[in-house]
Amino acid sequence: MNPWLLAAIIAAVVIAVVIKRMIGEPVNARELFAAPAVLTAIGLWSLIKKTDLTATDITWVITGAVFGAALGALRGATVQLVDKGGVLWQRYTGRTFLALIATLAIAAGFNVLAVKMGMHENARPLQLAIGVSFLGEALMIGHRGMTSGIPFAPARTR
Numbered sequence: 459m460n461p462w463l464l465a466a467i468i469a470a471v472v473i474a475v476v477i478k479r480m481i482g483e484p485v486n487a488r489e490l491f492a493a494p495a496v497l498t499a500i501g502l503w504s505l506i507k508k509t510d511l512t513a514t515d516i517t518w519v520i521t522g523a524v525f526g527a528a529l530g531a532l533r534g535a536t537v538q539l540v541d542k543g544g545v546l547w548q549r550y551t552g553r554t555f556l557a558l559i560a561t562l563a564i565a566a567g568f569n570v571l572a573v574k575m576g577m578h579e580n581a582r583p584l585q586l587a588i589g590v591s592f593l594g595e596a597l598m599i600g601h602r603g604m605t606s607g608i609p610f611a612p613a614r615t616r
Contacts, residue, residue: 468497468585475592479537482549484611485603494592501586508581515581518572522582523590525568529561530594537599545611546603561591 475493483489505511505519536553539546565587573579603610 464500464585468500468588471497472588472592476550479548479550479554482542482547484542485539485546485548485599486611486613487600488613490596490600491593494589494596497585497589498593499589501583501589504583504585505581510578511581512576512578514576515578518575518577519582519586522565522568522572523586526565526587526590527594527597529564530591530596531598532594533557533561533591534595534598534602537595537602539599539602539606539608541606541608544609546606546608547611548599548603565591 471493511519533554536551536557538549538551538554540549541547569582572582
């Protein structure tokens with residue numbers, strides 16, 4: 459797939475998710491985990507296709523994925539969860555955006571360090587980084603939602 463087309467698709471998905479969550483939306487498990495799972499899978503697929511990965515690259519990719527998921531979970535802790543109409547709703551807050559900016563800066567610093575320590579610059583696909591970050595956020599929101607006692611919204615029928 460054309461890298462520019464893939465980047466445009468990823469940007470559109472991320473922007474759509476953020477806008478929906480700024481407005482507020484019901485939380486259902488499928489929608490909560492679908493975009494992060496797809497982005498993570500695309501990132502892993504891109505990584506598997508690479509033939510020149512070293513042990514150093516793999517180590518930094520795994521460390522970065524764990525770190526990215528943890529930063530996403532931190533961001534997920536700032537998302538507002540409320541009962542609306544008897545189901546769980548989520549909405550990004552100002553704190554969520556501050557956490558987003560902070561996690562982007564921290565992740566960028568991590569990537570600079572990884573490259574300085576021997577990781578190839580193209581060894582960590584952007585889709586993987588975004589996917590695991592949103593996956594960490596989704597896991598935190600899912601956990602918080604389950605412990606709230608508020609039922610998740612049913613999946614939408616189309």
